[in-house]
Amino acid sequence: MEIIDFEAIMERFMSSKTDHKIQYCIFDIIYFRGKKVTQYPLVEKKALIDSIIEPTEAVTKVQWMMYGRKAYFNLVKQNELEGVVLKRAYSTYQMNKRSYDCLKVINYQYTDAYVTGMRKGDFGLLLSVEEDGVLKPGGIMEFMRLAAKKQFYLQSSELIVDENKKFIFLDSKIKCRVKFRNYTGWFIKDPVFC
Structure with a gap:
């Protein structure tokens, strides 16, 4: 489980004089080779990302899973992390809209x-x-x-x-x-x- 330190992220955004390195985290894709791909289901876009992105120290793919969300959320709670995002596997990306296909679950x-x-x-x-x-x-x-x-x-x-x-x-x-x-x-x- 990757742990993201949101305070470190905000510190990095606020100052160029910080030791925090930047890592670009890819969780979705909107365009590919000049073509809009928002109409593709999420699982297809995840497969596309896997086929074109090779993780490096500066670029990573956000972890995701089809099953086991309760067990994963229990890990989030054990590690006192902020929460998870749930997305329907076959949903499409909706530009500039909130949708029940994508829900933030906060570990209060x-x-x-x-x-x-x-x-x-x-x-x-x-x-x-x-x-x-x-x-x-x-x-x-x-x-x-x-x-x-x-x-x-x-x-x-x-x-x-x-x-x-x-x-x-x-x-x-x-x-x-x-x-x-x-x-x-x-x-x-x-x-x-x-």
Whole structure:
């Protein structure tokens, strides 16, 4: 199973001064020798890709399989990866459309976190997670149901302990269950927590 590091990808896009190498991952084909091939079923296009692409360090073909998707998704969960994409084997490529022939299945993860601050400007709650009895930065929660936001704002004004240009810091009295896709490393570099 190839593991893709999306943070490394974004870092590579944002800076030319990075050690991350680029690898072009081919998962579908739209044109071949000047002819549009979107009307071909996916399995035929995968066979076409296999016949014309020789993987190198810079170019690879995205792994795929016809069967065993439950076992594969279990591997994704074990490795705490973001998820998989399911495509109907005999579907055709639909330009500029969303289709039930292609579905993203996300491996959501859950954790308990404490709200330790809120971002000024755009909505965002600073979260901390408990490790060995110590609260450590856990991320920013940017999505919350409206009713929960209202309830939070009613309580938060009484919990303010400090602030800076970006954040208002709160006493860690509010605990919540958080659903997320994957951990990110933003808090390692963010000077707010240094």
